[in-house]
Amino acid sequence: MLEQLPRPSDPRLLVGSDTADDAGVYKLNEETALIQTVDFFTPIVDDPYAFGQISAANSLSDVYAMGGTPLTALNIVGFHPKNFPLEVLGEILKGGYDKAAEAGALIVGGHTVQDEEMKYGLAVTGLVHPEKVITNAGAKPGDLLVLTKPLGTGIITTALKAGKKMGELEKEVIRVMSVLNKAACETMVAVGVHACTDITGFGLLGHACEMAAASKAALKLRISAVPFFPKTQELIKNGFVPGGTHTNQLYLKDKVRFGQGVSQEQATLLFDAQTSGGLLIAVAPEKADELLERLQSNGVEWRAVIGEVVESQPGTITVNS
Ligand code: CO
Ligand code: CO
Ligand code: CO
16 A cells, blocks of 8 residues: 655656555556555464465565566565574565565565564565556446455454464465465456456455545445355454454445445455455456456456446445345
8 A cells, every 4th residue: 555645747657646556657668667566564474484475475466456567576574583583584585585486576685674573575566568557546337346365364364363273274364365466467467457456454345445436436345245264254253353454444434335234244354454365356347257267267266246336426335235
């Protein structure tokens, strides 16, 4: 997420901070534009290698959300050797390195500061053709909305941090957060879509609201179509809800309307702060089948049509059962 700053009046700036998009895009010439983004956060899982992989996948995702290809990345590290042995940092960096390699990107350097609270992430530079940038601002009434990962990573990692034993679900949530949005991105670029954003800290509804506002449209979601990790509703009932999810709920309460048949737990999941979530894609209805088929043949595990873009009060979302 970019800070809201005044937009520089330079025609080479294709995407700035004014539309709350995933990354900045700067045109170099008629063929090439640079994508730049940065993300880093504190550990969300115990395994340092897995944390490195997840954080790198999350940082790379903002390039994929713009329809781009990651090129290079810089490590950003907060670490204090009195709190953890250096091997822990080595494992985190190896996780990030391996994930960047999988993305076809090179980690070319970085910076470490002494920090009581460990942090890791990447500043990523990517490339995109200036006419093929996919922003969050292009959604049109009638478009279908496709989501490519299940929700609930905030709920589950909060329960894990509280010491709850999760067995196979822990492995599964780590695996899903580590999955790159590369195949989903390449597929949507090949098919041609109207808008995209990735689902991270503001939750599905936060990022969907940004897409709706930037696109000057409204969104209608069907809760029964939204994929969730198993056990998440039960965990919410037991109080495992991260602070960021509550913040999202407060911040968005005037922009989202829930119809009958949407439970409180389901609503909470839509607000849940995600780490390394999937892409939310707005696609013209006549291209939706092709997108879904090609996502499947390219190995994208989740391809849920969760709603549509409608002509209503811009920047708002209605959720029905
Ligand atoms: Co981001
Ligand atoms: Co962002
Ligand atoms: Co993003």
